[in-house]
Amino acid sequence: MGKAKMKLFIFLVVLGVLSVILISKQKHYFAATEVYIAGNRYEGTLSARTISLDSHNTPISMKSITPIGNSSHFAVSAFIDHRLENTIRVISIIKRNSLQPLYCLYCNNDHACKFTEAKIDLHTDHFGFPFGASDVLCEGIHTQTVTHVAISADHISDINKLNFLPVKNRVNNETFKYNFTICISNLFGDYNNVLQFTQTMEMYKLLGVQRVVIYNTSCGSDLQKLLHHYEKEGILEIVPWPIDQFLNPSAGWNITLHKGDLHYYGQLVTLNECIYRQMYQSKYVLLNDIDEIIMPYKHANLAFLMEALQQEHKHVTVFLIENHIFPKTQFEESGKFQRAEWKNIPGINIMEHIHREPDRKNVYNPTKMIINPRNIMQTSVHTSLKHTGQVYRVPFNVCRIIHVRTPLQGSLTKEQLFVDTRVWDFEQELIANVDRALHLSGLLKSQE
Numbered sequence: 381m382g383k384a385k386m387k388l389f390i391f392l393v394v395l396g397v398l399s400v401i402l403i404s405k406q407k408h409y410f411a412a413t414e415v416y417i418a419g420n421r422y423e424g425t426l427s428a429r430t431i432s433l434d435s436h437n438t439p440i441s442m443k444s445i446t447p448i449g450n451s452s453h454f455a456v457s458a459f460i461d462h463r464l465e466n467t468i469r470v471i472s473i474i475k476r477n478s479l480q481p482l483y484c485l486y487c488n489n490d491h492a493c494k495f496t497e498a499k500i501d502l503h504t505d506h507f508g509f510p511f512g513a514s515d516v517l518c519e520g521i522h523t524q525t526v527t528h529v530a531i532s533a534d535h536i537s538d539i540n541k542l543n544f545l546p547v548k549n550r551v552n553n554e555t556f557k558y559n560f561t562i563c564i565s566n567l568f569g570d571y572n573n574v575l576q577f578t579q580t581m582e583m584y585k586l587l588g589v590q591r592v593v594i595y596n597t598s599c600g601s602d603l604q605k606l607l608h609h610y611e612k613e614g615i616l617e618i619v620p621w622p623i624d625q626f627l628n629p630s631a632g633w634n635i636t637l638h639k640g641d642l643h644y645y646g647q648l649v650t651l652n653e654c655i656y657r658q659m660y661q662s663k664y665v666l667l668n669d670i671d672e673i674i675m676p677y678k679h680a681n682l683a684f685l686m687e688a689l690q691q692e693h694k695h696v697t698v699f700l701i702e703n704h705i706f707p708k709t710q711f712e713e714s715g716k717f718q719r720a721e722w723k724n725i726p727g728i729n730i731m732e733h734i735h736r737e738p739d740r741k742n743v744y745n746p747t748k749m750i751i752n753p754r755n756i757m758q759t760s761v762h763t764s765l766k767h768t769g770q771v772y773r774v775p776f777n778v779c780r781i782i783h784v785r786t787p788l789q790g791s792l793t794k795e796q797l798f799v800d801t802r803v804w805d806f807e808q809e810l811i812a813n814v815d816r817a818l819h820l821s822g823l824l825k826s827q828e
């Protein structure tokens with residue numbers, strides 16, 4: 381062996397020894413794992429293991445609720461989170477007292493898959509219910525090209541038994557299809573408040589809303605026709621939400637009053653899902669209920685309102701809007717909106733309820749929100765849980781929620797309420813559009 385060759389040999393031996401030492405020191409980063417593919421056991425490391433998959437073996441679930449095998453948990457939807465580096469966020473429903481390690485198997489179109497341990501980020505708002513909204517975060521390399529992901533409760537799993545979800549928001553596209561989208565969390569029971577639903581939808585449209593996303597567990601038969609109409613028209617996106625097939629959802633937020641596994645039919649889950657669903661579709665997202673109208677009082681529509689607000693408050697990403705109650709038990713006196721056409725339409729006629737409850741001493745009016753979805757990480761119902769940017773409580777005289785419902789201050793007489801006829805400003809167009817929608821839904825027969 382020549383002198384030079386000898387030096388090289390020694391160098392390589394030293395390098396080899398050093399590598400072994402280094403790798404063994406880092407070993408705790410790479411906990412060993414095994415995956416089965418088509419019945420074959422596959423061993424690897426948690427971080428950088430690439431697996432080739434046959435496309436026939438990976439049916440992708442299009443369901444909105446997917447049980448995580450061998451656990452009590454559920455996966456809902458998966459999104460690339462462009463605000464974080466190399467992260468897939470899987471909106472999930474986690475049984476809070478049964479936390480356990482979860483794993484991600486994420487794949488791209490070439491069916492190269494990677495296996496990694498997930499981070500579980502339980503949302504702080506769960507109202508004490510056993511199950512809560514959560515993010516399951518899959519962090520790893522090359523997540524940008526991922527097309528589908530499965531969450532597993534076992535670090536040894538049979539790939540054929542995993543349910544893959546499609547990964548959405550793959551392109552960070554800021555040319556929005558819509559300026560204003562409303563996320564309505566849940567329809568359930570035999571909700572059949574057709575007239576208020578129609579009036580509210582038509583009001584939203586006049587205010588400049590281009591998209592309404594609604595999560596449907598169940599609804600009444602007349603409302604069903606209306607939903608089909610709006611879906612056909614293109615404004616309404618109906619997301620199936622069969623939560624009652626998996627859990628016993630509560631019909632409220634107070635667990636002592638409304639027992640169940642999960643707060644209000646999973647409202648916290650659907651609101652978060654909706655924000656991610658709309659992140660690159662809509663400039664702003666409104667989070668409110670179907671019986672609530674976020675109403676500008678100084679501007680003709682939401683576009684003018686938000687232009688003004690955003691100009692004044694450049695760094696605000698969460699706008700809080702105060703809720704105000706218009707009791708359905710108080711009617712305006714003239715009776716001019718008791719139209720014959722609406723006599724047989726079930727539900728509340730919001731045009732007749734123009735009396736607003738006053739603020740109460742020591743009671744904070746709850747808020748709903750207009751948000752920039754790209755700044756929100758996690759939301760609750762009345763406030764955001766995690767976001768970037770500032771929060772602004774919009775003054776009541778600029779914008780407030782018209783919420784026609786059972787009174788909160790039922791003992792007040794009409795004289796003790798404020799007259800607030802803002803919806804009447806839209807009277808002409810609103811009535812014509814409501815009639816049209818009812819006709820097209822088959823709920824209002826022609827006069828002839």
Ligand SMILES: *[C@@H]1O[C@H](CO)[C@@H](O)[C@H](O)[C@H]1NC(C)=O
Binds near residue numbers: 449536537541542
């Ligand atoms: C659940 O666990 C069993 C036994 O450990 C295993 O055979 C099965 O593949 C697991 N199911 C899933 C969906 O991973």
Ligand SMILES: *[C@@H]1O[C@H](CO)[C@@H](O)[C@H](O)[C@H]1NC(C)=O
Binds near residue numbers: 551553555556557
């Ligand atoms: C971005 O969105 C716009 C409008 O929806 C669409 O026309 C365009 O093709 C999209 N661009 C990419 C790169 O997806």
Ligand SMILES: *[C@@H]1O[C@H](CO)[C@@H](O)[C@H](O)[C@H]1NC(C)=O
Binds near residue numbers: 557558559590683
């Ligand atoms: C959104 O608003 C911008 C101006 O603010 C307007 O140019 C655009 O047409 C609007 N988009 C839709 C879908 O209405």
Ligand SMILES: *[C@@H]1O[C@H](CO)[C@@H](O)[C@H](O)[C@H]1NC(C)=O
Binds near residue numbers: 597598599604607608
């Ligand atoms: C709403 O969900 C119920 C229950 O799954 C279903 O029967 C109904 O067709 C759904 N309605 C719409 C409009 O999707």
Ligand SMILES: *[C@@H]1O[C@H](CO)[C@@H](O)[C@H](O)[C@H]1NC(C)=O
Binds near residue numbers: 634636637
């Ligand atoms: C929930 O309901 C119970 C029973 O009516 C009541 O005692 C409790 O104060 C309520 N909780 C809250 C936070 O309002």
